[in-house]
Amino acid sequence: MDILELIQSNLLTPIVLFFLFGIIAARIKSDLKIPDAISEFLPIYLLAAIGLHGGIEMRNTGFEAMFVPMMVAIGMSLLFTLNHYQILRRLGKFNLFDSYALASTYGAVGAVTFSVGLSFLKNQGVTSEGYLAAILAVLEPVAFILAIFLTNMAVSKQIKNKKKSLGEIDSSESELEMGVTETKSNLKQVLHESITGKAIVILLGSIIIGYIIGEEGFSSISIVFDELFTGAIVIFLIEMGIIAGQRLDDIKKVGVFLISFSIIMPTFNGVIGVLVATVLGLSLGGAVMFGLLLASASFIAAPAVLRHAIPQAKPSLYITSALGITFPYNIIVLLPIMFMVSSVVHNEGSIDLFHYLSEGLI
DSSP, rough: OHHHHHHHHHHHHHHHHHHHHHHHHHHTTTTOOOHHHHHHHHHHEEEHHHHHHHHHHHHHHEEEHHHHHHHHHHHHHHHHHHHHHHHIIISSSHHHHHHHHHHHHHHHHHHHHHHHHHHHHOOOOOOOOHHHHHOOOOHHHHHHHHHHHHHHHHHHHHHHHHHHSSOOOHHHHOOOOHHHHOOOOOOHHHHHHHHHHHHHHHHHHHHHHHHHHHHHHHHHTHHHHHHHHHHHHHHHHHHHHHHHHHTTHHHHHHHHHHHHHHHHHHHHOOOOHHHHHHHHHHHHHHHHHHHHHOOOSSSSSHHHHHHHSSSOOOOOHIIIEEEIIIIIHHHIIIIIHHHHOOOOHHHHTTTOOHHHHHHOOO
């Protein structure tokens, strides 16, 4: 199966079709709406299911098996966040605040995208290392903390330089000082908000519980947290589709550069992630999920953290790009691409990677 056939096959899965259904419902201005209680419940359920499986896998394989992949993932997340900032600031000409907000959004991870990735692999009959759920939990706050710290440092440096060159505070400097006052959410507070957010709490708690109960304890609740998993994703993606559909008009407002960034950078990050994971010894499915961690963008945690930490940044930019562009692209196109790349590099004896590269398939 080539990449186009894989993408076409992925388009016809229930998850993608229900996501597209949600977009259509929004565009025809239907009053379809997922009840608030269900909308709040489903993310908790999905994260609990991911965490339980992750905890069980950690118990089976041991912490030492995930230590190196986790450290590498953290390092790559930080590196990619810095790279995102340079591209957005120097090439995209975004201001400092929007650049760091967008950089951290794309340096963080998307738990919903991770859930879809697991379902995608299940459809392909492939499994992945469950401990990647623990890496998901660790990566969530990393990019935000780095971006907020660097934002505060950059604004403070600008103020210091102005004072040195002018010897007095002018109106523009006053604005900068107001900016640094607003953005200087101390790192302790940001770290607290990131780690104690419901997404991280339920994920970490479920990992611990999964580790404690093991496969034997999980068997009694598997009907809820295993067999119903895909169905829950389907319902949740209807809502994601509705929200994405409502933001389609905003896409043209973010500009061609950000639209391109929202597609090119996840592709680059994801493919590099797959290759690195393969070198680290992860399985075919594990490499795909490792790549997806680095390719996804946060559109749930990001608004919650950034609206307080970097209030000068425009939410319309980082929410629209992450949810309206990157999320659909990741689950429809990039997942099959990364799966194909991972298949190639895991079976290089029978498939020539350079042939695929020369044919422009990856």
